[in-house]
Amino acid sequence: MFQLKAAVGRILQLGLVLWAVVTILFLMFRLMPGNPMAAYIDPTFTEEQQLALMAQFGLDKPLWEQYFIYLANLVQGELGQSFRYREPVAERILALLPNTLILTFTSLIIAYVFGVLAGAYLAWRRGSAVEQAAIPVVLTTRAMPEFWLGMVLLAIFSFWLGWFPAGGTRSAGTDHGNLLGLYTSADFLSHLALPALTLAIYSQGLPLLLMRSNMLDVMKEDFVTMARIKGLSNWTVVVRHAARNALLPVMTSFAIAVGYQLQGNVVVESVFSWPGLGRELVNAVSASDYPLAQGAFLMIAIVVILMNLIADLLYALLDPRVTHV
Amino acid sequence: MSETVIARPALVSRLFGALRLPINDPFAVAGLVIYAVFVLTAIFADQIAPYDPTEILYTEEFDLAADLRPGEQGFVLGTTSLGRDIFSQIVHGSRSALLIGVTAAFMVALIGSIVGLVSGYFGGWIDALLMRLADIAFGIPFLPFVIVLAAFLEPSIWNVVFAMALVLWRDTGRVIRSQVLTLRSRGYVEAARVAGSSNLKIITRHIAPNILPLSFLYGSIAIGWAILTEASISFLGFGDPSQISWGYMLQDAFASQALAKQAYYWFVPPGICIILVVSAGFFITRGYENILFPKLGR
Amino acid sequence: MTTAGKHRHEVFVSARDAQLHFRAGGALAAMRGKSRLIKAVDGVSFDICRGESVGLLGESGCGKTSMGRMLLKLEEATGGAVTFDGADLNTLRGEALRAFRTRAQLIFQNPFDAVNPRFTIRATLAEPLENAGVPPAEREQRIIAALELVRLPNPAEFLDRHPHQLSGGQLQRVVMARALILQPDFVVADEPVSMLDVSVRAGVLNVFRDVRDRLNLTAIYISHDLALVRYVCERTIVMYLGRIMEDGPTEDIVREPLHPYTRALVAAVPVPHPDQDHAPLPIGRGAPDPLNPPSGCVFRDRCPKAHARCAAEIPVPRQVGTRRVACHLYDEAGAAAPGKTA
């Protein structure tokens, strides 16, 4: 039986972490040099708007009171107004989230499918020339700045060969109706290709190396030796016993990788002008649009924390040693 | 006490022995060689670089030496759109990389090791507190955090170091803590307790020498992280414009349409340099791949 | 003190209703509701007189090692008291604790784990001397003397070697030498030969017996092996799931075990000759589960003689002849021998 109690405990714990991150965010934006009110009030707002915001965020009150107002606003999903877009931050962020998620998941799924298979293969071919050559190459992909890889791919496939567009999610003048229509269109997919490939190349190293080293560890386990002594076929030994056991931590790493990836997206989205959370964060910070920056940061943090939680739950669900006590 | 003075050389040699540098692994050797070249380049940058990296150069015909291809007019790697020597920028870029890499790695390894040691050895409420702090650090998205921090603080390469010290100790701290937990249950640590050794003595004599290799491994990984982070931050335009770094060069190239101009000589070399230095750290720690993703090593 | 039989000396080490309870999985697991209370030691009382050697016998998970660690203040009792030479170990601090650390020593189970692999034998043996403030000039001589005491031939040759250059038997002697170098009066040996090969075990056991007699040590010998305990201890305390089942002269326990658990234990010990009893053991199948011990007598779920009372009431140890037995079978006999309960 799945342990509900343990899961609830973990959720509470991560709730605590979320609260801490929110608090750090509050302090960061309030204690920054200069006028703390600048975090919420654009000097170009009309006086009326300024007063309304002052009241909403209690900016005339002492810091601790502001903090509680800030928390109360957060709980209601109230993140303030973007200076640049003159629209609620929450709406803006929720509109950008799908773009980021689709890029993240597409690239990670590619990376994991490739990484798991290649990792298992390299473990199986341990000591061979292929393995000797592959590992340094994989380590090198982990050492690349993602945005640089994106730049190289852009220079080659977009500017030189002209196979893929250079940025954005759709070509000018196209309209695909709703989101589903957009995401399934060929135009969108050709825009997605390069950024997804960039992130996939960077990310595949993690599942690959993890799968390989887990496999190598599992292959040393007694139960694998026993499977051989039982006369089971090589396929059964390697796939059903070694790979099945090695896969467990790789699966849970997927969720954590989503969290990591989201941070890496910040640069890759900028290179490919991909209208996602990361690029929005960068632009907002550059343009001193603090409410928007704060909101984007918060959203990314929430996904990171959520993914940490999912990783734990996944682990508990997949490992019988945790599930069946 | 005279005894400690005598014991010191032995301790030092023991510490170095503890690092167990993998000199029979060709990739590790390659990594060490890359590090050596990198460090030498950084130290002698002024002697190696033919020009000041920020100086705007002119050709013999007194034209702006802009967008020259490699080899033209004697510029080994060509020039930028503003007429600066790319090769000199590469050479000087190694300075900021070294500076950031080493200080950040040192901070991360130091803080992580101390947290891990204290948390693992003493346990109890200190452990609970430190590990909750680590949980929080794991909840902070690192790159966005650096961006926001860099935006609020004066542009400086130290922002990256500061941010890394604030956040990235978590990985090192956790792993070292679990290592300390195993060590603490070893018979010889218990034996030292029974023999009446103080906590300080047990930590310095029996535990620290065993975790030093791990700190070192994390340090070399952190060098790579620091350089990559600085590159990302500079690329996004939050770097220190007065300091030439590889990330700054890439941003300059990207913003100056180098991709469309097919100016590979401009944006490829800095990338290669970053890859070389970062992968050097990975090569040295090869065989310890698990430490690349500590959160997963349950 | 009636249990001590021939020892009519003062009580040196004693446990009074000693408990060691802890939560498995640490504080974090407790917060998540994952942990459970483990009663490693649960209400153990005994007195050990100066110069006595006592075996703590039991299966894995019976609490014998935890009890041994409490006697050395490596764990603190969570209930009851453990005293050493009249001092309560839980309140021992500062100078008194330092003095205790020189007087009470531990001999480890696994010699390869018990010495720091980076240290030479000299450095290993010097550590307790440094802590005790022995001047450097005297140390070498004390180290050699300690190694001679444990009959390590040509001790000077070993001083600069590292542990991996020694055999298990040699290393275990080094571990014993380290325990003895400060001339303690109390030693706890935790399965000191279980990791060693049979052909060298006897040598280490003989050294242990010899040194104990020569230094008039009070010794606790923790083991799962009755035959070994019999070789080194005149008195044995049999534990099961954190409690004492039977306590008395070893020879009496071997010849005529009283507690049903001890009976099964004695019957189960294999002997190295062909003519032995193959009758089924007088004990139920299954294994002790420290997480869910039965109510009343912790042994009742495997006991062939369990009756209703065993589930309802925890048996109190009673004097039965030379021994103390915690079993409801002896309730009347216990009533005959007056007054001695925990």
Next chain:
Amino acid sequence: MSDILLSVRDLEVGYKVGRRIIHAVDGASFDVPRGAIVGLVGESGCGKTTVARALTRVIADNALITGGQMVFDGRDIAALPEREMNRLRWRDIAFIPQSAMNSLDPVYTVEYQLNEVLRRRGGLSARQARMRSEELFEMVGIEPGRLRDFPHQFSGGMRQRVAIALALALNPKLIIADEPVTALDVIVQRQILDQLRELQSQLGISVILVTHDISVVAYVCDRVVVMYAGRVAEAGPMAATITRPAHPYTIGLRNAFPDLQGAADGMLVPIEGAPPSLVEPPPGCRFAPRCPFALERCRLEVPETHVLADGHSAACHRSGEADMLRAEGSKTQTWLSA
């Protein structure tokens, strides 16, 4: 049909360490009769476990069988092509490991792991496999209801019973049990040994019981093979070998073993020294450096195996003087002066 199920002759198994080959087993010969339990006994590093694994031909990556024969039921396992060897595995030769915890795959139920063997290796249908699994669990004394449990849900003793059930699954002719009770407490150990002995005699299987514990051998074995430093020192019927040992090593071992039924004041006598390094073993008898009876000859010449009586043999130059060795060897003084 011969009475001998397995005949091992001059078996050599080496481990590649760097460029050298270190022989963990260096010319071991012994027989396993049908329907008998043979104890393979010796101290750590004597090669007993290596022999056991060599019989399955599933050995460490750096290990190799460098010589000798293992004639099993008329066929030499050492020379069998891998395909045919694999056909033999588990159907004819099964294995009980020391730690069933590590030898059962943690992510599958016990039923899955029994099924795997029964169906993939035994060719049973799903229904047959289910019936056989239940039958096997009943044989080893576990409720069939626990088939659906995962390995970690069993106690140490129960897991060892599961391992026995697995070994019996395909009715093998030989079961190799590698220290099957070493990790268990005495009471459970005794219960498992009783179970093993009972099933073995019921089914008429041969068992090789690898152990370091002479008491265990004395409790369950019919024959015993004593190994020392990669070679067989002495082999014979259990009772004869234990009561009338002929090799000085066996004699010494007996003195070193505590005996709960012996006199209370008996002294244990160690064998001084340690087993020789297998990297550079002594040229003659490998026990000679520790042997109180060693002659000049013992240090130079490898002793041959001398047959003493029906099936009892010892590899000792002085085995002709076995009675004297025994008499002298039982004295403490003999061993202390060595």
